[in-house]
Amino acid sequence: MPDIDIDFPDHQRDEVINYVAEKYGDLHVAQIVTFGTLAAKAVLRDIGKVFGLNSKELEHVSRMIPSR
Structure with a gap:
């Protein structure tokens, strides 16, 4: 249809x-x-990019967030 x-x-x-x-x-x-949802790690990466964090900093902080 x-x-x-x-x-x-x-x-x-x-x-x-x-x-x-x-x-x-x-x-x-x-x-x-x-409804769309963003995973916590994806949101963190997007925000980190806005604030100018480099990929190494983002990776370090991302590892602190549990996968579930």
């Missing part, structure tokens, strides 16, 4: 959903939400 996969501004999302529901019918419209 085809879908529309475009992001809309939060303040206009309801307007778009209502338009599509009126055009195609309520039974043919759905909202699907996905």
Whole structure:
């Protein structure tokens, strides 16, 4: 089934959903939400890069974080 996969501004999302529901019918419209997560080590690396830490420092601190 085809879908529309475009992001809309939060303040206009309801307007778009209502338009599509009126055009195609309520039974043919759905909202699907996905959640992304970042692992602690990946977040640490990203933040470290922003603050200018070198890779050796990042590796040292990363090893302090448990894998689970």
